[in-house]
Amino acid sequence: MFFEDIIFNMNSKTDNNVLFDVDDGFRCGNMFKNEYVPYKNFKVSEIKANNKEDELLIKISEMEFALNDLSLYLDLHPDDSFMFNKFKMYVNKYKEYLEEYERTFRPLNLSAVYNNIYDYYKNPWPWDNDGGVKYV
Numbered sequence: 150m151f152f153e154d155i156i157f158n159m160n161s162k163t164d165n166n167v168l169f170d171v172d173d174g175f176r177c178g179n180m181f182k183n184e185y186v187p188y189k190n191f192k193v194s195e196i197k198a199n200n201k202e203d204e205l206l207i208k209i210s211e212m213e214f215a216l217n218d219l220s221l222y223l224d225l226h227p228d229d230s231f232m233f234n235k236f237k238m239y240v241n242k243y244k245e246y247l248e249e250y251e252r253t254f255r256p257l258n259l260s261a262v263y264n265n266i267y268d269y270y271k272n273p274w275p276w277d278n279d280g281g282v283k284y285v
Contacts, residue, residue, distance in 0.1 A: 168181070174218065205246055216243060
């Protein structure tokens, strides 16, 4: 039955060993260790940043992934205080990384205002391979 497929196999709600670290969960595509099924015999590879900007973008992506995965779990288990506390901790880390990135490099969200000017439109964007131009 479909509903049985989406129930997480959690042995202990307070067991810190249930979750991968954020970087491992991101690379495996699953924050929950006992729900992870590796693809054939492939090994998960490391993600290496070339510079500080890439490092922060990876951390932001990892936190976004962890938040999405935990929010799916919390949709089905809203009373799990251990996971909710983990979720809140990840929210704070996400905000920290996002603020550091936006202060240092450029805004990623329209709501980011760290200068006294509107500079959301400025290039280069993180996904531009050529570095973009100074202004759009």
